[in-house]
């Protein structure tokens with residue numbers, strides 16, 4: 629964890645202290661820890677006091693510092709909050725402008741510009757059907773609000789315990805657009821994030837905007853040509869024409885029956901790999917016909933291919 633330098637504590641003043649009080653405190657502590665007086669032992673403390681005074685004595689810097697300090701306190705409150713592992717800050721290094729170097733000193737490297745890593749991120753799992761149509765999910769994020777009872781002015785406040793902040797659940801309806809990719813991250817409000825995972829589907833596999841599946845076709849239909857009724861991912865059944873002499877492994881492409889592209893809404897295709905199946909049970913008539921076919925095709929088969 630980064631360490632936060634509390635300049636008010638360093639100068640031993642209240643956070644509402646006026647400029648005179650801050651100046652007096654600084655002079656008193658500077659005398660106490662001056663290297664001429666306390667030698668090496670007071671050196672670190674002397675530096676800290678000067679740094680604190682440099683910021684708190686300048687109204688503009690103090691204002692910025694106060695904002696950061698509140699952010700840090702909010703972060704601490706969140707960190708201690710129930711079931712909340714990741715944290716969010718109400719400010720970002722970019723907001724801090726010319727104060728950058730002091731910012732580094734205050735927070736150390738952990739607080740660098742990698743703000744995205746510190747934003748709360750929830751995960752939601754959606755079905756392939758929901759990817760097709762788009763959906764809405766309700767998301768509750770633990771947010772930190774200013775205490776409305778004391779506004780941070782009461783150190784014994786029963787509501788916030790003096791921190792000035794309370795954790796409150798905040799509800800969002802998050803729209804998940806059609807065609808969302810597995811692992812996509814959506815912004816929620818102005819700070820939280822929602823990661824979308826797409827659950828595996830028992831019948832279809834996703835390949836970009838295309839859907840891929842294996843289509844069972846009976847040997848007679850594949851040989852003579854015919855039609856099969858197919859249940860797509862969503863919507864009405866469709867009749868698929870099986871061309872005459874369709875062999876095992878042939879790919880059939882059903883245009884526009886895939887997933888919508890997230891940006892354009894243009895739908896991909898449904899790719900079906902033909903899997904040949906013998907109609908069962910085998911009847912006496914089937915056996916007779918297959919025997920006749922076999923007599924005509926003794927030369928087929930016997931070659932070996934590596935597994936796919």
Ligand SMILES: [Zn+2]
Pocket residue numbers: 775776777778779780781782785786787788789790791792793
């Ligand atoms: Zn309070």
